[in-house]
Amino acid sequence: MRPLTEQEIRTAFVNCTKGEAKRLSVPRGLADRPWEDLDYLGWRDPQAPDRAYLVTELDGRLRAVALRCPRPASWRLRRTMCSVCLATHTGGVSLMVAPKAGKAGQQGNSVGIYICSDLACSLYVRGKKHLDPGARLPESLTLEEKIQRTVTNIAAFVVKVTA
Numbered sequence: 001m002r003p004l005t006e007q008e009i010r011t012a013f014v015n016c017t018k019g020e021a022k023r024l025s026v027p028r029g030l031a032d033r034p035w036e037d038l039d040y041l042g043w044r045d046p047q048a049p050d051r052a053y054l055v056t057e058l059d060g061r062l063r064a065v066a067l068r069c070p071r072p073a074s075w076r077l078r079r080t081m082c083s084v085c086l087a088t089h090t091g092g093v094s095l096m097v098a099p100k101a102g103k104a105g106q107q108g109n110s111v112g113i114y115i116c117s118d119l120a121c122s123l124y125v126r127g128k129k130h131l132d133p134g135a136r137l138p139e140s141l142t143l144e145e146k147i148q149r150t151v152t153n154i155a156a157f158v159v160k161v162t163a
């Protein structure tokens with residue numbers, strides 16, 4: 001994806017109030033992120049371990065989603081598959097929950113997703129971050145196809161949050 005600024009990220013949130021979007025923690029050093037290797041930018045809130053965020057581009061528009069996740073201590077230790085990049089790591093996949101955008105969210109509706117706990121799916125897909133042997137099922141897809149699948153999966157999630 002193209003490099004984003006803090007301001008762009010803050011204004012792209014679809015499922016929290018403007019005040020929350022203004023206050024939440026956006027990672028420092030945005031200019032140094034490996035943007036060309038990212039299908040989405042995801043990060044955990046260093047001040048609030050039960051919060052995570054992701055931002056991606058959907059039909060040419062930036063969409064950022066606020067997520068809740070269990071605290072590290074309660075991460076399940078059984079092997080779970082990330083539904084975005086399809087990696088399986090022990091304890092490294094979390095069920096995260098996003099309140100839906102708009103009225104549906106205010107009424108308490110949310111969308112859940114199993115996703116890599118460090119939100120680094122893009123780097124796992126590209127082999128830029130190490131996975132344990134057996135974390136990936138053998139596949140005949142090319143790298144390009146795997147990247148496309150990651151983009152499709154994250155977009156489908158964001159569509160569900162905004163629907």
Ligand SMILES: [Zn+2]
Pocket residue numbers: 082083084085086087115116120121124
């Ligand atoms: Zn993943």
